[in-house]
Amino acid sequence: MNFNLIEYVLKNNKINQKELAEKLDVSRAQISKWKSGDSIPHDREQELIKLAGLFGFDPEWAAFVKTEDNGNDWLEYIRFMNDCSLGRSKAWQFDESPEIYFPSVLLMLAKFSCSIPDKAPCANELKNEDYEYTKFDELIIDFLESYGPLSEWCSLYLAFDNDELFEFQGELEACAVDLALSYVKEELLHENGLNISTLEQHFLSSKKYIRKTLSLMCRKMNKLKVPFERDYFEYINEHPFTIEDFLIESSISKKSVESFFTYHEKLVLHETRRQSELLEELHVKIDSLLSEGDKEYFSSVLENCPPSANKHQR
16 A cells, blocks of 8 residues: 555546646646655645545555544544454553554554454444454554563663764654564464565565664664663564563662663673582582582682682682
């Protein structure tokens, strides 16, 4: 589904390019350029939206939902479904600003041939105890349960206080839609009519872009000497449910000086503790294998060692 505003206006107003050019007081060649993909200035776009009988600032969304009432019903639908999702991490985007974040989700599903109801499911019907979720409802819930943790992770760990790094949060957060859809159960994608082979190619391309963006971000952090606070590639390498576990652990753990360590320092500390635990286990195993005579011998050796050596042995 590639929306072309010029084609939409021509078709719905039953006019040709020459007539449209006259209405906008521009050349026919300019109309051809816009139709071919050239950027349309904002004021001209608003004129075209008005001519098309559309509403709002997103003509593709307006053309898809047909009426403003239906568009509002879709926003209420996603608010309700977001509240119903089983995950702890709720997507604030679909609760506070669904008009900004949800249209792109629905339009993307339509692009890959998803069977989307013409009219938004009625929120009042959804609240009825006898309501049975459709396959489309199940797809949306499955998507939300992955999107919530990914979105929260971006908000928590990519909130850099640096103008040169700030843009990476927006770019990676926008990728959460593709990433979350890639974790939706394949049978749900199939049952909702999505073109799985084309969708898989899209996911591969998206993941390649995410890895590239993360790499650029890490290089920029090194250049700016901004310390790493965690392994940022977990965003794409870990399942959203695992990421949700990280978020839960982070929210319930008590603050300590270790909370302010860099990612590298935390790794070193973790490895040091691990080696200490392994060494202690080794001492216990060796002790269990020694005879009473050997134990007495080593005890006497330790007693006769200089204090510094004795301390080192322990």
